[in-house]
Amino acid sequence: MSNVNNDRIPNNVSLSDDKRLQRALEAWQPSFLSWWNDMGPFGFQKDDVFLRTATSVTSEGWANFDYVKMPEYRWGIFLADPTKDRKIGFGDNMGQPVWQQIPGEHRNALRRLIVTQGDTEPASVEQQRLLGHTCPSVYDLRNLFQVNVEEGRHLWAMVYLLHSYFGRDGREEAEALLERRSGDPDKPRILGAFNEPCTEWLSFFMFTFFTDRDGKYQLLALSESSFDPLSRTTRFMLTEEAHHMFVGETGVLRMVERTASQMKELGLEHPDDVRKAGLLDLPLIQRYLNLWYALSLDLFGGEISSNAANFFAAGLKGRAKEERYEDHVALDSFYDMEVVRDGKLGREQVPLRNAMNEVLRDEYVEDCQRGVDKWNRTIAAHGIPFELKLPHRRFYRQVGISANVPFDPSGKMISKDQFEAQKGEWLPTEADKAYVQSIMQKPVFDPKQMANWIAPPKQGIKGRAVDFEYVRHT
Numbered sequence: 001m002s003n004v005n006n007d008r009i010p011n012n013v014s015l016s017d018d019k020r021l022q023r024a025l026e027a028w029q030p031s032f033l034s035w036w037n038d039m040g041p042f043g044f045q046k047d048d049v050f051l052r053t054a055t056s057v058t059s060e061g062w063a064n065f066d067y068v069k070m071p072e073y074r075w076g077i078f079l080a081d082p083t084k085d086r087k088i089g090f091g092d093n094m095g096q097p098v099w100q101q102i103p104g105e106h107r108n109a110l111r112r113l114i115v116t117q118g119d120t121e122p123a124s125v126e127q128q129r130l131l132g133h134t135c136p137s138v139y140d141l142r143n144l145f146q147v148n149v150e151e152g153r154h155l156w157a158m159v160y161l162l163h164s165y166f167g168r169d170g171r172e173e174a175e176a177l178l179e180r181r182s183g184d185p186d187k188p189r190i191l192g193a194f195n196e197p198c199t200e201w202l203s204f205f206m207f208t209f210f211t212d213r214d215g216k217y218q219l220l221a222l223s224e225s226s227f228d229p230l231s232r233t234t235r236f237m238l239t240e241e242a243h244h245m246f247v248g249e250t251g252v253l254r255m256v257e258r259t260a261s262q263m264k265e266l267g268l269e270h271p272d273d274v275r276k277a278g279l280l281d282l283p284l285i286q287r288y289l290n291l292w293y294a295l296s297l298d299l300f301g302g303e304i305s306s307n308a309a310n311f312f313a314a315g316l317k318g319r320a321k322e323e324r325y326e327d328h329v330a331l332d333s334f335y336d337m338e339v340v341r342d343g344k345l346g347r348e349q350v351p352l353r354n355a356m357n358e359v360l361r362d363e364y365v366e367d368c369q370r371g372v373d374k375w376n377r378t379i380a381a382h383g384i385p386f387e388l389k390l391p392h393r394r395f396y397r398q399v400g401i402s403a404n405v406p407f408d409p410s411g412k413m414i415s416k417d418q419f420e421a422q423k424g425e426w427l428p429t430e431a432d433k434a435y436v437q438s439i440m441q442k443p444v445f446d447p448k449q450m451a452n453w454i455a456p457p458k459q460g461i462k463g464r465a466v467d468f469e470y471v472r473h474t
């Protein structure tokens, strides 16, 4: 199954055995490339970039490193190897064989799940399109491009499913995935966070930590799917996703490390003094954290959701690592949930299937906390009395039961006036944004240099030195 091949579209799905599908995907390929050239990293398409390319799903094959010009990247279709006799692991059809074709009654729901996932992939490339021009180092520039080309491959993964299993509708959806644009008022991307501007590296690192991590949990839930090709596709995508979150986690860690170490060394206390030294003060980092965390929490959808219940019942989308749960049918249990009703906080017993978005969000919150703890250990190691905190999950939400209800970061309900009065302490202000842009204006293209506001990474990529020429920028 995991053979390397020389097709125009690298794949491990025996594409050449299905001429119709092969032709359809080869017809989509030029549209993809023209999208990439228009909307991919601007100004770096001719550069040689030290990139990882997947050529198969085996442990040796999936990570080949070499210099590649991005438009020549070999975007391929790779599914994790099938699990023999795999059975449906949850929901109403638990225990039956998984599906190799889509049952007619689930066609629309599955298409919607695949399109929603697929839409996020090109969206993030669009959001990050100009970041190369302000890179803090060549090492970071390379990581940005690695994330970008892999999001491109994730789009291929979803388009493969659309073309293979959804006929004409699928082909139309595949076209539409290249037509929507992040942040475009007329044809926006489907989900909110993927229309937010991500114009500087502080946001990029927050995005890859928080928003790509939503991606991880969506992929984990989809990898449980009864529709086996979706399960296998998403399982392989998760291996790539891990790198994106590494970029985010270590990126924030390095910013925090730089600020804390300089505060210690130069005896800086007040944020104004930290800014005079050209650094990102910790309260500012906290405000960006608050924003990207809230935006990313929204991506999980409403807390109480009949869609989520239907997806679970039908076996389309499970919980992350479903096998760790005891009850896979989830028909007689309830989720004890804090809810907002008529402007008041209360508790409700929500049928578990309807609470599946919240169950997935719980896992996500815990995972985010692990990263925040690491960042805090770094701050503490420099003796700086400051702790980063995840705000309460009700804070600044735009989706779900807390949507547009004013809460402070501790989760306390407050008045709209109070929220407006204190917003500047909790979310990036115009002054913050201007400051961040001002210190991140100049790109660093010399491999030996690192921007002032971030510490160097502990190590380079694939055994190379940190100051290796990861991008040959011409």
Ligand SMILES: [Fe+2]
Residues within 6 Å of the ligand: 121, 150, 151, 154, 215, 241
């Ligand atoms: Fe992705």
Ligand SMILES: [Fe+2]
Residues within 6 Å of the ligand: 151, 212, 215, 241, 244
């Ligand atoms: Fe990603």
